[in-house]
Amino acid sequence: MMRDTAIKAAALAAILAVVAALAFLSPLPRDVKVLLQNLSIYIAIYAIYVISLNLEVGYLGLPQFGKVMFLIIGAIAVGGIATKVVLLIYQSYLLKSIGAAPLSNIGDYCMLYQYSAGSLVNQQLAQNPALGFGYFLLGVALAMALSAALGVLFAYPAIRLREDYLGILLLVSGEFLRVVTYYATPVACGVNGAVIPDPFAWASGEARTLVFFAITAALLVATFFVFDIVGNSPFGRTLRAIRDAETAAAVFGKDIVKFRIRVLALASAFAGLAGALLAYYFDYTILGAFLPIYTFIGWTMLILGGQGNNVGAIVGAAAYYAIQTLLDIYKNALQALLHADPTYLAYAVFGLAIILVLMYRPQGMVPEKPVKTIDLYTIRKGTVDKNA
Amino acid sequence: MLNIYDFINNVLVPAIVYSNIYALASIGLSMTYITTKIPSFAHGDLAAVGAYAAFYLLYFLYGGLWPGSVYLAMPAAAVAGAAAAYLSYVGVFRPLIRRGASITVLMIASFGLHFLIFGVLAILDSIAQTAYGWNTRNFLLAPGEIRIPGLTQSQVTAVTSTIALALILAALYYLLNRTKFGVVMRASIDNAPLAKALGIEVERVYALSWLVIGAVTGISGIYMAMIFPVTEELGWLRLPLIFVAVVVGGLSSIYGGVIGGYIVGFSMVLGFNYVLNPLGLPPEYELAIPFAIVIATLLLAPQGIAGLIAARRART
Secondary structure: OHHHHHHHHHHHHHHHHHHHHHHHHOOOOHHHHHHHHHHHHHHHHHHHHHHHHHHHHHHOOOOOOOOHHHHHHHHHHHHHHHHHHHHHHOHHHHHHHHOOOOOOOHHHHHHHHHHHHHHHHHHHHHOOHHHHHHHHHHHHHHHHHHHHHHHHHHHHHHOOOOHHHHHHHHHHHHHHHHHHHHOOHHHHOHHHOEEOOOOOOOOOOHHHHHHHHHHHHHHHHHHHHHHHHHHHOHHHHHHHHHHHOHHHHHHOOOOHHHHHHHHHHHHHHHHHHHHHHHHHHHOEEOHHHOOOHHHHHHHHHHHHHOOOOHHHHHHHHHHHHHHHHHHHHOHHHHHHHHOOOHHHHHHHHHHHHHHHHHHHOOOOOOOOOOOOOOOHHHHHHHHHHHHO | OOOHHHHHHHHHHHHHHHHHHHHHHHHHHHHHHHHHOOOOOOHHHHHHHHHHHHHHHHHHHHOOOOOOOHHHHHHHHHHHHHHHHHHHHHHHHHHHHHOOOOHHHHHHHHHHHHHHHHHHHHHHHHHHHHHHOOOOOOEOOHHHOOOOOOOOHHHHHHHHHHHHHHHHHHHHHHHHHHOHHHHHHHHHHHOHHHHHHOOOOHHHHHHHHHHHHHHHHHHHHHHHHHHOOEOOOOOHHHHHHHHHHHHHHOOOOOOHHHHHHHHHHHHHHHHHHHHHHHHOOOHHHHHHHHHHHHHHHHHHOOOHHHHHHHHHHHHO
């Protein structure tokens, strides 16, 4: 089972390498390459997001309708905490250049000089790649730890209740977190949005995009590896048992609440990772933008790709962006035809696609396969053989 | 110093209007839940459909809104909402339920439906905007409210929305308790297999109750449009609080949603006036109050207020 996952992870890495070659080194026209670069980074980040959603939805059947909250937490970890740590490190330098310490008055900093402070910090970070990388890791680690903790905390009031209550609570929690953090300036500059220093400032232009893609791709492969191992382990098998027959699983002594908590912690951590990557990629975050729609975009990808397997999650993310890009390319023609913004058409198309997939192909593009856990008998036989 | 007129205008009137809106919207969601077990994400879109149906009817008939005219268009809102709800059930939910879909699958389907209704509505609005030059977004239906000399528009709306809620509740009570359809419907809700065994066509009963759901929610859309700027997201943006109202009131009771709606409306307005404002906190934090209430409900009494009342009644 380990070998199987390793082969799939290696194949994923190979595909990502081909994509990188195509998007960065090929002789394609420049605008096509830029499009491919952006797309491949989005798809990789969202694939991490959807893989983590898949553990909750596809494996455990937990209705995670508050997923967007971890994009928010990731953005806060990066734009609200890690950024302030960097500002603190360069405090005396900023005091000399701008004449004000950024953290002494957060309101003024957010409104007046966070852009100039950001570009000064970027100049400094450009000469110190190691510090930049440390700052990147700090943001990612914070995002994962906070997401894991808050993911469990927010679900806790309904963790013992039926799936519909839990789903509603998570949806409302996501909205609550968005509104409260958006209007609190100290969190991540509130309504102004937070400028995020670039951890890879030492590379510029296309090189920076390549570095970012390489790191995102590596993290995607790692995420895939972790979730595929977990999904095919006895733990993953228990999750499927709970999903398919909760009462039966409980009768066999499986503590449903405990499994829900563990899955929420693990999945939320990696969704937080996706949130942190998005924040770093944009160099900027505004928490008010994280509407519930981003939860449902994740669900759309998962439904299209296929629940209950991690390959489907990645395929779903790619398919979503493929449709999106197609609609984008024919934007002007559609606009002339419809007399309406084609984005609206995209909504209708995705809505219809979800309904049709649920009706006619509920398994999605990549169907779930039987679990590959080695049974106890074979494992014992293996150890006996080795001992003998 | 407490001024009674200020209290009425700044606290009581908005609280009543909010409460009636959330109560009206919650009735439909509770009914959706108790008939077909779907906490539907497309529920808010039924309200948007109702509001737009009224808007378009008035524009096509009179080229605009005039005092009192919204009530001429109310039947259109009810019919359009009912049609959208009926089509959702027959076209999407019924086939899925026949295939044995779980609650989670139905919830996802409902959100697909939200995307679909939102997209179609938005395309229609854009077409109408280009074709007729009407401003089809960010308007209010308030100019179409009845005008009573000496009363502000919000005061009038507080009265009319209360009357609408009372009439709808009375009609629902009559429908459920005094008609044969009501008996059949309650039987189908309480025990669907038994109702089927007695020859009741449960699916047909559900389809009819979706008509009622859509009509009530379509009318709630008109009142939403009195105070919230109308866009295709009119109902979608209110959905988290409608869910809160339904959960607090009790997911398994039609009338629970009304209690929940009043708790949401009053807690937000009172909280804004007496907690957030004196503390200098941003008004958007009013969302935190119903959120705290829903968490307390889920921890202490997940069956909601209607469930508590029912349990007490069962004991005595």
